Amino acid sequence: MAKSALLKSSIAKKYWMALTGLFLCLFLAGHLAGNLQLIFSDAKHFNDYALFMTTNPAVKILSYLTYVSILFHAIDGIMLTIQNKAARPVGYAKTDGSSSSLASRNMAVLGTIILVFIVTHMVNFWAKMHFDKNMPLVVKEMNNGMMAQKLAVGTKDSPNPMFNVDEKGSISDKILNDIKTQSQGQYDLYKKDVVTIVNKKDGEVIFIGQKDLHKITVAFFKDAKTGLLATILYVLAMGALAFHLWHGFQSAFQSLGINNKFTPAIKGFGKLFAIVVPILFAIIPIIIHFKK
Amino acid sequence: MSAAKNINITLKIWRQKDSKAKGQLETYKLDNVSTASSFLEMLDQLNEQLVSERKEPIAFDHDCREGICGMCSLYINGRAHGPDTGITTCQLHMRMFKDGDTIYVEPWRSRAFPVIKDLVVDRSAFDRIQQAGGFVSVNTSGRTMDANAIPIPKTDADKSFEAAACIGCGACVATCKNGSAMLFVGAKVSQYALLPQGKVEATQRVLNMVRQMDEEGFGNCTNTGACEIECPKGISLENIARMNREYLKASMK
Ligand code: HEM
Ligand code: SF4
Ligand code: FES
Numbered sequence: 347m348a349k350s351a352l353l354k355s356s357i358a359k360k361y362w363m364a365l366t367g368l369f370l371c372l373f374l375a376g377h378l379a380g381n382l383q384l385i386f387s388d389a390k391h392f393n394d395y396a397l398f399m400t401t402n403p404a405v406k407i408l409s410y411l412t413y414v415s416i417l418f419h420a421i422d423g424i425m426l427t428i429q430n431k432a433a434r435p436v437g438y439a440k441t442d443g444s445s446s447s448l449a450s451r452n453m454a455v456l457g458t459i460i461l462v463f464i465v466t467h468m469v470n471f472w473a474k475m476h477f478d479k480n481m482p483l484v485v486k487e488m489n490n491g492m493m494a495q496k497l498a499v500g501t502k503d504s505p506n507p508m509f510n511v512d513e514k515g516s517i518s519d520k521i522l523n524d525i526k527t528q529s530q531g532q533y534d535l536y537k538k539d540v541v542t543i544v545n546k547k548d549g550e551v552i553f554i555g556q557k558d559l560h561k562i563t564v565a566f567f568k569d570a571k572t573g574l575l576a577t578i579l580y581v582l583a584m585g586a587l588a589f590h591l592w593h594g595f596q597s598a599f600q601s602l603g604i605n606n607k608f609t610p611a612i613k614g615f616g617k618l619f620a621i622v623v624p625i626l627f628a629i630i631p632i633i634i635h636f637k638k
Numbered sequence: 639m640s641a642a643k644n645i646n647i648t649l650k651i652w653r654q655k656d657s658k659a660k661g662q663l664e665t666y667k668l669d670n671v672s673t674a675s676s677f678l679e680m681l682d683q684l685n686e687q688l689v690s691e692r693k694e695p696i697a698f699d700h701d702c703r704e705g706i707c708g709m710c711s712l713y714i715n716g717r718a719h720g721p722d723t724g725i726t727t728c729q730l731h732m733r734m735f736k737d738g739d740t741i742y743v744e745p746w747r748s749r750a751f752p753v754i755k756d757l758v759v760d761r762s763a764f765d766r767i768q769q770a771g772g773f774v775s776v777n778t779s780g781r782t783m784d785a786n787a788i789p790i791p792k793t794d795a796d797k798s799f800e801a802a803a804c805i806g807c808g809a810c811v812a813t814c815k816n817g818s819a820m821l822f823v824g825a826k827v828s829q830y831a832l833l834p835q836g837k838v839e840a841t842q843r844v845l846n847m848v849r850q851m852d853e854e855g856f857g858n859c860t861n862t863g864a865c866e867i868e869c870p871k872g873i874s875l876e877n878i879a880r881m882n883r884e885y886l887k888a889s890m891k
Contacts, residue, residue, distance in 0.1 A: 355848055356818075356858040357885045426858045433749050433817035433857030439650070439663055440742040442716030446862035451815050453860060597861040603883030605876045 356429075359422055364598035366419035371595065373412045374587075374623055382626065385633050389560040393484055396559040400475060420461050427454040449593040456590040463583035470566060475559055482562065483555040567634040577635040584624035591620035642674035645737040649684065651696055652744045654753050657760075661753065663742075677720060677730040678703060678710065681743075697756040703728040705870065708805030711812070712757055713744040718809035718868040726807060726870045746812035750819070750854040763854040764806050764822060770850035771843035772826045774835050788834050798832035801825040803871040810865035810873070816857030821865040823851050824877035831884050841888040848885055 380399065383392045399405050449456070474481055567573050567580075595616030599609070646669045654661030668684050675683070678700055685695035701709035710727040714720035720730040735741060743757065751759040802825075810821035827844050830836025836843070859878060866875045 355885075356852050356856075357848055357882055358889070359858060360882070361886065426860070430816035430818070430857035430860070433855060434747050434815075435749055436747055438713060438716065438744055438747055439652075440716040440744070445717070445813060445867040446815070446864040450860065450862035593861075600861045600875065600879050601859075601882060603879045603881075603886060605879030 359426055360601040362422055363419060363426065364601035366415040366422070367594055367598045369411065369415045370419060371591070371619065373408075373415070374627075376408075378623055378626055381630050384560070384563060384630050389484070389558075392560045393556055393558060394486075396475065397486070397556050416461075416464060420457065423454060423457050447593060449589040450597070453590060453593060456586045459583060459586040460590060463579075463586070471559070471563065474562060475557060482558040484558040484561070486554045486556040564634055567631045573635055577631045580631045581628045584628040587627075588620050588624040591623070592617060595619055642672050642733070644670045644672055645732070645735065645739070647671055647680075647735060647738070648740040650740060650742045651757070652753075653696070653756055654745075655755065657752055657754055663744075671732055673731070673733040673735075675732050676703070676728060677712070677714070677732065678728050680732050697754075697758045699758050700728055705729045706805060708807035711746050711759065711761075711808055713742075713746060713812055715742050718746070718813040719807075719870055723867070724870060724872060726805075726809075729870075746808050748808075748811050748817040748856065750817070750856050751808060751811065759808075761806070761808050763856070764808065764819070766854065767819070767823060767847055767850045768806075768826060771839070771846040772830070774830060775839060776835055790833060794832045797876075798829050801828040801832070801873065801877050804829075804869075804873050805871060807870060809868050809870060811856060813864045813868040814857065814859075815862060815864065816860055818859045818865075819851050819854070819856040820859040820878045820881070821869060821873055821875070823847055824875075824879075824881040825873045827881040827884055828877040831880060840884065841891055844881060844884040844888045848881075 380395055383395055399409075443451070567577055569576070596609075596613045599605070599612050604612070646667070649666045649668060650663045651666060652661060653664045666684060666688075668680070668687065671680050671683060678698070681696060681698055688695050699709045699711050701707040703710070705726045705728060708726070710719075712720065712727045714727065714730070719725060719727045721734050722730055745751075745753050745757045746759045746761075748759075750763040751761055754760050804822060804825035806822065808822070811817055811819050814821075827847060830843060831840055861875070861878075863875060866873065
């Protein structure tokens with residue numbers, strides 16, 4: 347009886363809401379640190395970071411935990427909200443509302459906005475990074491040897507490179523495929539998270555290319571037609587997140603039964619977190635969109 | 639304090655013949671209401687007017703009329719127990735209203751508190767929660783022990799006493815957007831959890847009371863805090879947190 351209570355009762359559902367919610371707050375902090383490299387660091391560092399995030403096994407485990415948390419938090423949250431609506435079948439003709447905050451009364455609406463945002467965000471970036479065959483590539487490492495020079499970089503000195511990179515080092519996927527055919531099987535091309543070109547004769551790695559997430563992110567928010575709209579929607583979603591956290595952060599501690607002398611500090615930190623984190627997220631697309 | 643005067647008001651009051659009827663808001667005009675009268679006296683005055691017009695008087699709950707029994711239960715102008723803080727409806731006075739005001743009076747709204755008639759709701763769900771665990775099985779009659787035989791820290795005794803101040807009025811449920819009874823149950827659980835006499839049955843108490851609370855159809859707490867603000871007895875959210883801790887402890891056992 348006690349064990350099943352830990353899954354089904356109203357209080358237990360709240361423990362799970364709180365635990366997943368707080369885990370997602372940690373995720374937000376990590377994700378933010380990564381994103382900030384878009385404006386405070388260069389493309390190379392950002393792409394290295396993106397590659398690390400898609401390949402590192404520890405990160406993999408964390409990312410699965412994040413997916414599960416979002417799913418569980420959203421499903422549990424919607425179930426709780428449906429039950430809560432059912433608990434008052436006939437509403438009041440007049441309500442005052444002064445005894446609770448706007449954010450606390452609209453957690454489900456705010457959460458749903460966040461969920462829609464997360465899904466579109468994943469389609470726009472995560473899915474491209476993971477599944478898009480036409481994801482642009484960029485040089486990660488290059489062997490110093492002549493062959494690599496000739497292969498990779500079109501300069502004045504080697505007027506006939508086998509493929510070209512632009513000034514930022516981006517290589518189109520098509521060119522990479524051309525290499526394989528044009529080199530008549532001299533080079534092998536491996537593609538998974540990174541693209542590796544290996545000389546078949548001696549197994550020497552000539553070139554490693556990685557996916558250029560930086561490029562598609564910048565292009566997404568700079569797009570002449572949709573960039574401004576994307577930026578505005580992103581900022582609005584961060585507004586919803588701010589309100590969700592404004593109530594949610596401290597609420598999670600109360601749900602877990604933590605209400606003691608530290609509560610004022612928790613509340614203060616929660617409000618700071620609720621303001622600073624969404625603002626820092628939001629300035630990134632704004633800067634990308636309006637820069638140059 | 640300014641002298642009492644008479645005001646004229648318009649009332650929009652929920653009328654419902656019985657638990658099965660649909661019910662609707664009816665509008666009443668009431669003149670010459672003394673600002674020195676209490677809200678319930680104003681309703682008495684309205685009922686006299688209705689009776690003299692050979693109309694059915696309005697049914698509403700009340701008993702002690704001094705803020706201790708928890709019977710009165712009106713949702714007035716969008717707030718449980720009306721526009722004052724720290725009071726029950728019977729302690730609300732007409733000086734809180736102005737001449738010409740329109741006042742909405744509705745019953746507590748909760749699936750677990752069905753309307754019986756007009757403004758009267760059935761709050762026996764609270765009784766059943768209480769019966770599920772809100773007691774100690776120690777014999778407290780007859781060979782009574784000396785009150786100081788079991789030392790209890792002052793802070794615990796105070797907190798337990800504060801929790802025990804809950805009069806079971808149901809304002810917390812009425813005001814909560816989720817119709818949650820967590821403040822009531824939190825107070826009842828805390829009252830015992832803080833005292834050595836309550837420790838014996840602590841595990842079963844919290845599990846049983848919460849199970850009963852869920853079965854009655856109350857909503858889930860989302861920590862909006864409205865209950866704490868509207869509670870006439872100032873029951874703190876700390877009691878809900880304490881219940882959440884007690885519940886976690888009990889579920890692990
Ligand atoms: C990064 C994203 C998110 C974070 C950091 C987050 C964080 C939180 C936190 C800390 C709470 C408080 C938990 C508690 O009171 O115990 C909460 C509550 C809630 N969240 Fe989220 N959340 C996120 C996304 C979502 C999504 C996608 C939904 C989808 C519907 C959602 C729906 C809710 C609801 C309905 C509540 C109130 C539940 C309740 O108090 O019973 N949240 N969230
Ligand atoms: S907790 Fe307060 S509002 Fe709720 S039943 Fe007890 S006295 Fe009434
Ligand atoms: S009538 Fe007893 S508390 Fe109001």
